[in-house]
Amino acid sequence: MGAGATARAIEAVWRIESARLIAGLARVVRDVGLAEDLAQDALVVALEKWPESGVPDNPGAWLMATAKRKGIDLLRRDVMLDRKHAEMAHALEQRQESAPDDDDVDGVQDDLLRLVFTTCHPVLSTEARVALTLRLVGGLTTAEIARAFLVPEPTVGQRVSRAKRTLATANVPFEVPTGAELAPRLASVLDVVYLVFNEGYSATAGEDWMRPALCEDALRLGRVLAQLMPREPEVHGLVALMEVSASRTHARTAPDGSPVLLADQDRSRWDPMLVRRGLAALERAEQLGGALGPYALQAGIAACHARARTAEETDWERIVAFYDALAQLAPSPVVELNRAVAVSMAYGPAEGLALVDQLIDAPALRGYHLLPAARADLLAKLGRTDEAQEDLARAASLTRNVRERTLLLERARRLAGPHGSALG
Amino acid sequence: MRFMMIVKATADSEAGAMPTTEELTAMGAYNEELAKAGVLLAGEGLHPSSKGARVVFSGDSRTVLDGPFAETKELIAGFWLIQAKSLQEAVEWAKRCPNPMRTESQIEVRQVFDADDFGDDLTPELREQEDRLRAETAQRQG
Structure with missing residues (x-):
């Protein structure tokens, strides 16, 4: 194997x-930041050794053993060797002698779950949660995250290191919340995953209407969560929402890269496998019982x-009923x-226009291009073409997405044309 | 990106030999690992080719050949469809599979085509043509 291939x-x-590695280390050293540093140290050793020796048969166990050795060295060398560090070094040694981690499947899963709740901890800003979750749980590099969110790489690097410091300073415990704390904390985890998905599904900025790789990252995170928390209906609800939405990826982009509205999409291009997976996940959410949460709705x-x-x-009519439930559960002008x-x-x-007109002054929708x-x-359907054109122009001036702006202006132009039809 | 991990047939699988409980357990654990990592999209095992058939195309003629088929090592015994970021990642997943067969066997890893894979060679006009063909095919099937 050549160096590049290795x-x-x-x-x-x-x-x-990496996620399992960092999660397992974090349980012992009780510090996600330190755990990631140790995992990175092990990666550096791998990058030095594997091109010569080849990739070991069980690379996960190799990385874990190397990271633990690095951890013991570091904690022993530490001049501030206090009792806490001595305990950690001892714990790492114990773990090194015990049975291989691969045998303890449940333990690994528990550690992963702790890791997810830590990287999505409310002490962190939303941006920090997203960056840390993609990096530590999703296994993405800083460069990949920077590309995905169109921000400079150093910005993401700073976000990640600041987030790790915040977690350490706030002494955020490496644990899964229980009792009344669980529901809001779980909602925070799901929101982070959905935010990643949405940034891929309808990019808020930039040239591309979609960034499918980011959708795949979010889907993967969601599926991991569904395995970690199989009894939580909302996790399956979120997975269902993402799988069904992702099934339309190819149909919602025209050959020239511009967006295609749901009603105009060629449904034969919807991915039947993702539809099937989404419907199955929704069924799981429904079977777990209880009222459906916002993602399941x-x-x-x-x-x-x-x-x-x-x-x-x-x-x-059924969709209206779902929106009624959603408006009760998570009321928002967008809903x-x-x-x-x-x-x-x-x-x-x-009837629709009457409802929309009630929303025009909602502060949260000021500047929201989808309202106009x-x-x-609706105005176009009612034959009020001039007003429709005005609203399309307003919508175009409000969106930051280039492709979307073009589509809106194109619709306005078509309304103006001699053969202008009500629906573009 | 999507990859298909294709398990090639062996004399055993073609003879319809069923896996032992141990083999099933190991494979079940592997499937669970793929699912827990969020990469598993689909997977199926196939009956031996003796239960299958081939349709041979030549111009307008269609000839049906019943199984079994001779070239065992070229036949497919099962597959997984996984989501991965690179061929290397898919290969790493394949390497983690327990021996799929009792005798020497192979898993072939292949990338699934995506419209984006055609890159600049697939011009908007060609894409449109392809989309139209797909739509027409779908209509004929529907």
Whole structure:
């Protein structure tokens, strides 16, 4: 194997092993930042040795043993050798002598779960949670995260190191929250994953309408969570929402890279495997019982679209019912706006427009381009072309996504044309 | 990116030999590992080719050949579909598989085509043509 091939193989091993490695180390040293440093040290040794020796048969165990050795060295060398460090060094030695970690599947899973709750801890800013989770749980490099979010690499590096310091300073325990704390903390974890997915699904900035690799990263994280917390319906709800949404990836981008609206998508291009996986995940969420949470409700809506063979077959009344439940559970102007659109589809554009008009002054929607975009659609259907064009122009001036802006202006132009039809 | 890990057939698998409980347990643990890592999309085992058939295309003619087929090592006994970031990652996953067969055997790792893989060679016009063909095919099937 050439040096380049070995480097790529090491990168692949890292992606597969790093989360388990860091999680296992964090349990012993009780510091996620230190655990990652030790794991990185082991990676450096691998990069030195493996090109000569080849990738070992059990690279995960090799990395773990090397990281522990590094940890013992570091803690012994530490001039501040206090009791805490002595205890950690002892614990690392104990772990080194005990049975291989691979045998303790449940233990590894528990450590991973602790890691996820730590990287999504509320003491961190949202940006820090995202960066730390992708890096420590998703196995992404700082460079990959920077590319995905279109920010300079040093910015991500700083975000990660600051986040690790914050966790250490705040003495955030390496544990899974229990009791009343669990629900809000779980919601925070799911929000981080969904935020990653959404940035990939409809990029808030930049040239590309979608960044599918980021969607895949989020999907993978979501599936990992579903395995870690199989009894939590909302985790399955989130996975269902992401799988069904991702099934439309190829259909929602036109050959020139511009977005295609749901109603105009060629449904034969929806990925049937992801649809099937999404519907199965939704079924799991429903079978676990209890009222559906916000992600499961959104997945229910996505599933209504997935089940309709044509846009006309969509069960809009059922979608309105899902939005009603969602508006009760997680009231937000954005949900109200979507509900208004669903109402217009189920009961006519005039009913929808009445609801949209109630939202125009909502402070949270000021600057939200989808409000004038949706309003324009309804106005156009009602034959109020001039007003529709005005709203499309307003929507175009509000979006930061280049592809979306082009699409909105194109719709406005088509309304103006001699053969302008109500729906673009 | 998606990759298919293809398990090649052996004389045993073609003879319809069923796996032992131990082999099933090991394979079950591997499947669980793939699922826990969030990379497993789908996977199936196939019956021997004696239960299969081939349709041979030549111009307008369609000839059906019933199994079994001779070239055992070229046949497929099962597959996984996984999500990975690179061929190397998919290969690393394949290496973690327990021996899929009792005798010497192979897993072939292949990348699944994606519209984006055609890159600049697939011009918007060609893409449109491909999309139209797909849509027409779907209509004919539907």
